[in-house]
Amino acid sequence: MARRILIIAIIVGALGLLAAGVVAVYVFRPPATPSGVLTAIPVQAAGTQASGSAPTAEGEAATAAPAGVIFAELIQGESQARFIIDEIMNGEAKQVVGVSDQVAAQILIDPSNPANVAMGPVQVNARTLVTDNDFRNRAIQNEILDTGLYEFITFTPKTFIGLPASGATGDTFEFQIVGDLTVRDVTLEVTFDMTVTVDSETRLHGLGRTTISRGEFGLGVIRLPRQVAELADRVILEIEFVAERVE
Numbered sequence: 001m002a003r004r005i006l007i008i009a010i011i012v013g014a015l016g017l018l019a020a021g022v023v024a025v026y027v028f029r030p031p032a033t034p035s036g037v038l039t040a041i042p043v044q045a046a047g048t049q050a051s052g053s054a055p056t057a058e059g060e061a062a063t064a065a066p067a068g069v070i071f072a073e074l075i076q077g078e079s080q081a082r083f084i085i086d087e088i089m090n091g092e093a094k095q096v097v098g099v100s101d102q103v104a105a106q107i108l109i110d111p112s113n114p115a116n117v118a119m120g121p122v123q124v125n126a127r128t129l130v131t132d133n134d135f136r137n138r139a140i141q142n143e144i145l146d147t148g149l150y151e152f153i154t155f156t157p158k159t160f161i162g163l164p165a166s167g168a169t170g171d172t173f174e175f176q177i178v179g180d181l182t183v184r185d186v187t188l189e190v191t192f193d194m195t196v197t198v199d200s201e202t203r204l205h206g207l208g209r210t211t212i213s214r215g216e217f218g219l220g221v222i223r224l225p226r227q228v229a230e231l232a233d234r235v236i237l238e239i240e241f242v243a244e245r246v247e
Contacts, residue, residue: 031141032148034127040073040106043120069110071246072204074122078242079103081124081153085214086232098140102128107243111201114173115163122155122239144219146184154182155190172197177208181237183217192239202245209238 081103085096102125110116127147130137141147162175173196181190196206214233221231 031138032127032151034102034125035151038076038102038104038123038125040104041120041123043071043106043108043118068112069108069116070202072107072109072202072243073246074103074105074107075242075244076101076103078205080240081129082236082238082240083129084236084238085234088230096131096136098129098131098137100124100126100128100130103239103241105241105243106246109204111167113165114167115160115165117160117163119157119177122157124153125151126153127151144221150184155192156180156182158189167198169198169200181210181212183219186217188212188216190237192237203242205242207238207240209236211236 079101081100083098087094087096103122105122106120108118126145127141129140129145131140145153157177157179159178160175161178164173167173173194175194175196177192177194178189179192180187190210190212192208192210194206194208196204198204212235214231214235219235
């Protein structure tokens with residue numbers, strides 16, 4: 001009887017190791033690569049139909065803004081999207097930071113009235129998010145974010161709160177942007193707290209920050225032997241950007 005129990009235990013253990021191995025191979029396989037160059041989705045001023053020079057995602061001309069209003073786009077080499085989350089790896093607490101410079105958005109700015117602003121969807125190519133650990137990167141991309149199916153994380157602005165009616169070069173504005181954040185196949189409304197500085201008539205830089213619930217977006221945890229034991233539910237999202245006028 002004892003021998004039979006031992007044999008069953010060995011078989012169960014072997015099957016468990018095999019299943020863990022299959023999961024590990026799936027999770028840690030090479031992730032999908034970006035499908036192409038990330039370009040900004042055009043923004044259009046309300047009521048404008050005239051032709052302009054700002055490029056669209058297909059390289060065509062976007063609708064122009066009214067006189068005195070300019071188009072600007074995020075500069076990818078100087079902009080970065082980030083997530084920050086606390087985890088416990090192998091019993092050790094750690095703050096994980098994931099970053100991507102593949103972030104794109106187009107903004108319509110009225111220098112004479114900062115409150116009269118429009119902004120297209122902000123896209124981040126999730127396939128380019130990296131942390132300080134390649135195994136973690138693969139787990140995030142292959143399983144948690146499933147970037148093979150959901151290449152982009154998208155924030156679609158809806159409302160700007162707290163922008164002033166006037167401004168000048170050198171001014172710093174603090175305001176909020178309310179919009180819809182889509183991660184995988186889940187879309188929820190979030191609010192970014194923004195700090196933006198006007199560097200010149202053609203350039204500005206800023207930082208946006210919000211906190212989301214990992215559980216509300218259906219983002220699980222990979223559990224394998226000697227892998228992440230705990231992962232915080234709260235995730236900080238940041239976008240640090242530089243935007244320049246599109247000629």
